[in-house]
Amino acid sequence: MNLDYDYLIKIVFTGAQQTGKTYTLNIMADRNQGQLDLYVPTIGVDFVIKRMQVTVHNKIYNIKLQLWDTGGQERYQTFINVYYRNASGMFLFCNVCDLESFKKCSTLIENIKEYNQEDAQVMLVGNKIGTERVVSVDELVTFAQNNNIMFTELNTENGEDTNGILESMVKSIIHQILLREHGKQKQKVDEILI
Numbered sequence: 001m002n003l004d005y006d007y008l009i010k011i012v013f014t015g016a017q018q019t020g021k022t023y024t025l026n027i028m029a030d031r032n033q034g035q036l037d038l039y040v041p042t043i044g045v046d047f048v049i050k051r052m053q054v055t056v057h058n059k060i061y062n063i064k065l066q067l068w069d070t071g072g073q074e075r076y077q078t079f080i081n082v083y084y085r086n087a088s089g090m091f092l093f094c095n096v097c098d099l100e101s102f103k104k105c106s107t108l109i110e111n112i113k114e115y116n117q118e119d120a121q122v123m124l125v126g127n128k129i130g131t132e133r134v135v136s137v138d139e140l141v142t143f144a145q146n147n148n149i150m151f152t153e154l155n156t157e158n159g160e161d162t163n164g165i166l167e168s169m170v171k172s173i174i175h176q177i178l179l180r181e182h183g184k185q186k187q188k189v190d191e192i193l194i
């Protein structure tokens with residue numbers, strides 16, 4: 001079979017409601033973001049395909065991305081866990097103006113650990129939706145360190161480079177894949193030597 005991509009990568013967006021998952025995903029997928037102040041909750045899950053090229057160790061990879069958006073409302077939580085299963089990457093969203101959304105990250109990270117079987121690369125995204133910040137950078141960094149995940153701050157409103165965040169995520173996933181493939185090849189060579 002002749003595939004037109006090197007890797008198919010699944011990335012899931014998760015986080016409490018109104019943390020800006022859909023808004024950010026729409027920017028990344030070149031879809032219409034809609035009005036900033038118009039909130040349309042995601043019902044269940046939704047996904048979009050995006051293609052991109054990334055360079056890792058001077059080699060260009062053609063990537064087909066499956067970007068999965070999930071509804072942050074509590075009633076979807078149980079069935080959303082199933083979508084974590086074979087994801088290679090996860091964006092964990094928190095609204096730095098909403099303490100509850102930060103508290104929910106603790107539950108979500110436990111769910112990710114329980115349901116994800118791919119040892120996904122996880123990135124905590126501190127998004128600012130609102131006027132008064134109640135979650136500090138220090139708190140977010142500590143959370144990321146304690147859970148051994150990546151961390152970034154984002155303010156889509158100011159046109160910050162959301163695609164840069166996606167590229168970092170994809171590169172880190174490819175690193176992981178290459179490490180695994182290298183490990184398998186090494187194992188094969190070891191078997192031959194034995």
Ligand SMILES: Nc1nc2c(ncn2[C@@H]2O[C@H](COP(=O)(O)OP(=O)(O)OP(=O)(O)O)[C@@H](O)[C@H]2O)c(=O)[nH]1
Nearest residue numbers: 017018019020021022023036038039042072156157
């Ligand atoms: N001020 C500001 N508003 C934002 C930002 N990102 C998203 N919004 C707005 O915040 C609201 C919620 O954003 P969504 O992307 O729909 O949130 P969500 O996390 O997908 O919510 P659920 O689908 O319910 O889980 C929308 O009105 C967005 O336009 C941001 O960076 N700054």
Ligand SMILES: [Mg+2]
Nearest residue numbers: 021022041042
């Ligand atoms: Mg949404």
